[in-house]
Each structure stands twice: as structure tokens, then as C-alpha cells.
Amino acid sequence: MKEKIFTLKMNGYCCSQIVMQIGLEQLGKENEDLVEAMAGLCDGVKCGRMCGAASAAVCLLYLADGKAAEKELIQEYLDWFEDAFGALDCEELLADDPMAKLEKCPMFVESTLLKLEELLEWD
Numbered sequence: 001m002k003e004k005i006f007t008l009k010m011n012g013y014c015c016s017q018i019v020m021q022i023g024l025e026q027l028g029k030e031n032e033d034l035v036e037a038m039a040g041l042c043d044g045v046k047c048g049r050m051c052g053a054a055s056a057a058v059c060l061l062y063l064a065d066g067k068a069a070e071k072e073l074i075q076e077y078l079d080w081f082e083d084a085f086g087a088l089d090c091e092e093l094l095a096d097d098p099m100a101k102l103e104k105c106p107m108f109v110e111s112t113l114l115k116l117e118e119l120l121e122w123d
Contacts, residue, residue, distance in 0.1 A: 044090030
């Protein structure tokens with residue numbers, strides 16, 4: 001998975017786009033327009049708010065199973081993310097440190113995809 005994340009990053013994809021692209025592939029779907037639109041969630045909706053990987057995960061949970069997402073999966077995922085990393089907002093996660101983005105964001109993306117794999121029972 002790390003190689004796929006790295007390849008997408010090198011092709012200009014941001015965190016939310018990477019989560020969505022890999023998630024769509026896992027669901028057997030394609031949607032280039034959706035992946036492109038996910039750029040609006042990058043860098044905490046471009047202003048340090050909710051992490052793009054987390055936002056994309058919420059979108060993907062709805063796409064995979066809207067009823068289960070609303071009932072339990074989203075809250076379970078968000079609780080897990082906050083417990084694992086201490087916050088949901090990019091501003092807090094990265095503590096205004098430009099190097100933290102290079103070090104931490106790939107970990108947020110990979111961990112998010114592994115959690116989605118667990119929640120959605122991907123093979």
C-alpha cells in the first residue's frame with residue numbers, strides 16, 4: 001500500500017485524493033471527477049480544518065454503505081482517528097510545522113486506509 005500511496009503522491013495527488021482513489025479501487029469503482037473534486041478537501045479544506053484523509057474517509061464510508069456509515073461507521077472511524085492521532089484538524093495535527101506534513105501525512109493516509117479496510121471488510 002505504501003508504494004501505491006507514494007506513486008499517487010508523486011503524480012500530484014493530495015491526501016484526500018489518495019484515500020478516495022485507493023478506496024474506489026477497493027470498491028471496484030472508478031470516478032475520476034470525484035477524485036479530482038476531492039482536492040477541495042486537501043490541507044484541511046485548504047485552511048487547516050478537518051484532515052483531508054479523514055474527510056475523504058467519511059465520504060468513502062458513505063459511498064460504500066450509507067446506512068451503516070450514518071449509523072455507526074463514521075463515528076467509529078472519527079473516534080479512532082482522534083484517539084490515534086490526538087486531533088482531527090490539520091492545524092493541530094501538524095502544529096504549524098511544514099516538515100510535519102511530509103512526515104505525518106503519509107502515515108495519516110496509510111492508517112486511514114487500513115482502518116477503512118477493517119471497517120468495510122475489504123479483502
